Amino acid sequence: MKRRGHRPSQAPGNRPRLWGRHAVTAALANPERIVRKLWATREGIVGLDIPPVVPITFADVADLGRLVPADAPHQGLIAEVDPLEEVWLGDLLDQGAADPPERQRPLLVLDHVTDPHNVGAILRSAAAFDALGIVTQDRHAPPESGALARAASGALELVPWVRVVNLARALGEIAEAGFWRIGLAGEATDILATAIGGARVALVLGAEGEGIRHNTAQHCDQLARLPISPRVASLNVSNAAAIALYAVAARDRVQTN
Template sequence: MNEYNQRPQSSRSPGSSKTNAAGDRKTDRAPASNGRVAKDKRYPATPVPKESAEDKEVWAEESALKGDDEYLAGKHPILEAMKAGRSINKIFVSAQAQRHLVQPIMDEAKIRGIVVQQVDKSKLDRLVPDMQHQGVVAQAAAVAYVEVEDLLARAAERGEAPLIVLLDEVEDPHNLGSVLRTADCTGVHGVIIPKRRSASLTAVVAKTSAGAVEYVPVARVANLVQTMEKLKEAGLWIAGADAGAKEGFYDTNLTGPMAIVIGNEGQGLSRLVKERCDFILSLPMSGQINSLNASVAAGVILYEVVRQRQQALKKSGVKQATPAPDHA
């Protein structure tokens, strides 16, 4: 219940009694007459304060966090979102923010006709709790997922062998954001995640990805195993990352159409997913810890793919084409 609709309550309950100077007991409530309770003029009704326009706006914005809108936080994610043409409803800038940090965002917002509202820092803290917003928050529509076919089409448009990353129940949004950031740097054509038991595209992911979420398409599927079979039919090889692999990581040919599967942070690849892989990759380990963070493992493998593909192009005498920049 809204606090404005709650009347202050007395420490004494209605109808309680007290003793006067003469020792007689009397009640706080006037006696009823004709079945009705008479109004006690000694206790006038407490006026209910009206919500200000600012109170209503804050309530509406904080309630929107539970809806379909996404709140982006931080300078770089918001700048990249605007440059990528993301639909942004409004940008909130802290009145206490350093001018040199927020000025580029304000300039870009002015060019694109996006409303910028200056607010107190505490308001930003409520909009994006547990996030470092750097004094700027943007309200944007949630990132749209794509279809698996769109990822393959993206590779075909570039004239490149498909390179796709599949995440098997990676639940940490920071890991997902880091994978997207590395995927953008290594030319991955897209990332596939399952609908259940997996991190989804949230503001935390956008922040961790440093804006890469705007450039790396993500497909969300109901069944990862069935998707792997479809990728095989499309001509892709499925390589799973697992610590118990027998094949040497650097001795495996990764130049062809490839899908790399990264497992859960704690359990690794699930049994069915592991069984559907064409081969398993194992990173060399020499320390006391026998596993790597999911995003770190993905980064190591993806850069080995890049290295092998660049070497193959040099040997074939084909000059590597410089891809057209996606970052408008």
């Protein structure tokens, strides 16, 4: 993947700390991730392929617990890492343009989704359904963190994540690349399965409760809703993303059979 270049190396106190077996194992396996240090129990490190340049400090469970937020399920593994390199939106769209007709991967655009657990869960669904990547506004999205990486269950290392300054401008660039921009909105008339059609799709989702903002909706080609029961007002944004990605995957499966 083409990238903008490494972000400036952060001071040790400001580097993200990832915890949990899935998150740490994925970070160690990612050639684009710089792992600065590893803390582990003797049991937690069993079976890991650790590069010899990564320093390891062994500690007991209680001591590891002091390195992360209270009650964080570290599973005997904590890694201090550098943030991943930044990704250019143009480079990601070029990758999408190279997809064969039967495998036009969807793109996820998140509008003011700031909860790290939601973004992590969305990354996990994006990896599961082979999405092209996710796009967020830099000022209104969480940074890489242990909580986000834990929720992503390794997908933080797998799914390209583009951070942009201006989301409306990014949506314009996404349209120019041939994506049909569908904003998920509970008040929409059209059902998502109908709105998807046969186009290359960018799914636009907003924060839980507020939904996508008016300006963002104006930069969508169509608004659509999930066909949920009226007994429920809305779904968590990460659940909505998973269902929307499944709808795209189901369409593609039908088209290739």
